Amino acid sequence: QKEVEQDPGPLSVPEGAIVSLNCTYSNSAFQYFMWYRQYSRKGPELLMYTYSSGNKEDGRFTAQVDKSSKYISLFIRDSQPSDSATYLCAMTFHSGGYQKVTFGTGTKLQVIP
Amino acid sequence: EAGVAQSPRYKIIEKRQSVAFWCNPISGHATLYWYQQILGQGPKLLIQFQNNGVVDDSQLPKDRFSAERLKGVDSTLKIQPAKLEDSAVYLCASSLGLAGYEQYFGPGTRLTVT
Numbered sequence: 615q616k617e618v619e620q621d622p623g624p625l626s627v628p629e630g631a632i633v634s635l636n637c638t639y640s641n642s643a644f645q646y647f648m649w650y651r652q653y654s655r656k657g658p659e660l661l662m663y664t665y666s667s668g669n670k671e672d673g674r675f676t677a678q679v680d681k682s683s684k685y686i687s688l689f690i691r692d693s694q695p696s697d698s699a700t701y702l703c704a705m706t707f708h709s710g711g712y713q714k715v716t717f718g719t720g721t722k723l724q725v726i727p
Numbered sequence: 728e729a730g731v732a733q734s735p736r737y738k739i740i741e742k743r744q745s746v747a748f749w750c751n752p753i754s755g756h757a758t759l760y761w762y763q764q765i766l767g768q769g770p771k772l773l774i775q776f777q778n779n780g781v782v783d784d785s786q787l788p789k790d791r792f793s794a795e796r797l798k799g800v801d802s803t804l805k806i807q808p809a810k811l812e813d814s815a816v817y818l819c820a821s822s823l824g825l826a827g828y829e830q831y832f833g834p835g836t837r838l839t840v841t
Contacts, residue, residue, distance in 0.1 A: 622767070646828035657731070657818055657832030658770065702769050706827045712782050713827035715760075717769035 617641050620703055620718030629727050633690040637703035637718050640684065644705040646713060647679050649688045652700045652720065661688070661701075693725045729753065731833035733819050739839045745807035748836045752800070752821030758782075759796055760830060761804050762818040770818055776802065777825055809840045 620637045627633055635649075646665055650658035664670045667681045676689040686705075690697055700720040706713035732751040740746050752759050757778050762770035773792065775783040778799035787794070791810070796802040806813055816837050820830040 618769075620769075646826070648828055650832075655834075655837075657820075657834050659832070660829060663828045704769075710782075712775070712777070712825035714783065715772060715827045715830070717771070719767070719769045 617716050618703065618705060618718045621721055622719055624722040624724060626724045626726060627693055629693060629695060629725055631693050631725075633693050633697070633723060633725075635688040635690075635701050635703075635721050635723070637686050637705075638684055639686075639705055641705075641707060641716075642681075642684065643707040644716075645708060646706040647677070647686050648704040648706075649675075649677055650702040650704060650717075652702060654699075658702055693723075695725045695727050698724050731819055731821055731831055733817075733833035733836055735836055736834065737837050737839075739841065740809055742811055742840050743808040745805065746809055746838065747803050747805045748817050748819075748838075750802045750804070750819030750833060752802075752819070753831055756821035756823055756831070757799070758822045758825055758827075759802050760820040760822075761794055761802070762820065764816045764818055764835070766815070773804070782825070806838075809838075811840050814838055814840045 648663040649661045652658040662677045670677045674691045678687040700722045702720045703718040759776045761773045764770045773787045776796040779796045794804045816835040818835045820832045822830045
């Protein structure tokens with residue numbers, strides 16, 4: 615079992631739809647939870663990070679963490695064609711004085727105009 | 728603020744040849760990361776530096792990969808000799824501290840080994 619599981623998609627939605635992207639994890643030591651967006655042939659770009667269970671909102675994006683279920687989600691409201699990209703979840707845990715990072719495999723999202 | 732710079736952007740080599748990648752992190756960022764991203768997968772950490780010291784190189788194939796960060800700024804990642812399975816995008820990222828949750832990535836170097 616991988617430490618971080620993410621549905622690879624692809625996920626195709628019409629413009630304006632609400633998108634839900636999800637990751638599950640097995641390591642209860644994970645502390646920080648991040649979402650990155652990666653456009654084709656570009657490096658990942660940090661969207662948001664959260665520390666505790668609950669929701670965090672930034673514009674059209676909402677990150678949700680449920681530590682009891684080891685499940686995190688990213689919701690995108692009013693999706694736009696410019697949101698078409700691969701979304702990577704990532705998590706860190708404390709190890710030897712630093713935060714060790716593990717990435718999911720990414721979910722490819724396509725928003726159809 | 729300038730982002731993370733990487734060069735070259737693309738490289739094609741034959742197996743058993745050597746190759747080197749260069750990274751210049753965001754000014755003031757003490758932590759530098761090298762990742763390998765194979766097509767369809769998430770980034771896999773190869774090595775992490777804090778200033779010019781190695782924090783984590785547990786997933787670096789040390790028989791063929793090496794990395795250094797002289798003077799705690801620029802870094803180079805080298806592969807010698809390259810194998811077909813090394814074909815991937817090599818990403819460099821940096822962060823202010825060791826927290827790891829706010830990393831800034833460069834555009835990557837796409838390596839093709841034939």
